[in-house]
Amino acid sequence: MSSPLVHPILRWYDENARDLPWRRPAASAWSVMVSEFMLQQTPVRRVLPVHAAWLERWPTPAALADEPAGEAVRAWGRLGYPRRALRLHAAATTIRDEHGDAVPDDYPTLRTLPGVGDYTAAAIATFAHGRRHVVLDTNVRRVLARLVSGVEFPARSVTKAERVLATDLLPLDPPTAATWSVAVMELGALVCTADRPRCEDCPVREHCAWRAAGKPPYQGPPRPVQDYAGTDRQCRGRLLAVLRDAPGSVGRAQLDAAWDEPVQRARALDSLLADGLVVAEGDRYALP
DSSP, X not given: OOOTTHHHHHHXXXXXXXXXXXXXXXXXXXXXXXXXXXXXXXXXXXXXHHHHHHHHHOSSHHHHHTSOHHHHHHHHXXXXXXXXXXXXXXXXXXXXXXXXXXXXXXXXXXXXXXXXXXXXXXXXXXXXXXXXXXXXXXXXXXXXXXXXXXXXXXXXXXXXXXXXXXXXXXXXXXXXXXXXXXXXXXHHHHTSOSSSOOGGGOTTGGGOXXXXXXXXXXXXXXXXXXXXXXXXXXXXXXXHHHHHHSSSOEEHHHHHTTOSOHHHHHHHHHHHHHHTSSEEETTEEEOO
């Protein structure tokens, strides 16, 4: 027998789901895969225009793989965490060379692709191919923690108990399971949000253990707060922006002008070189 949570959440999703290009019936598995890479730690509103431009320029994995990896970094723009662009390019190359330019439809094969971990493989298999897998992103974990476990936020890392709970809730029918996974994700994104959850709009509020307990505040270790201003990450972004905007290689003086602090700038440049996001050409620098 299915959980009493399943049908109300599925009905809610049917009425409230956002129209996102990678969810449309005509969306390719490649579109889904690109969205999963881009959506890691990046809001939907920022991903939408980049995803559209990416699919227009590179409608297949081979189209991307046929261009230098630096073009992927350039097109990634300001989405952040640009190593994702290199990993997506590497995955596209493997798909072109080893899978006939078709995104694999099974979890084990997806896991062999560069940059594809447990979550991404499960998400692509589920959302692109309608397979039955547990898909545990931040939103899903928060919704299940509140609804079933009665806590405001889950543990920092996925626990065995979380995975067992998510598996128990997963409908047996693969297409329904795939819809359930995206529906819970959407509920977390739109209603059961991290801050100021809209409990009055929740379709399963009467079943929520956290609400029934009086919404006790989170008692675990301090949740990480991501700083950006003044960090090495911001410095790396400034240096990459110079290279993205340049038609070719740039000299050290152009990079020096992008960030005042010389020690941090040198450290950031060294890390970009080590990550393969920048290549040195003598005394000049360029995207790979």
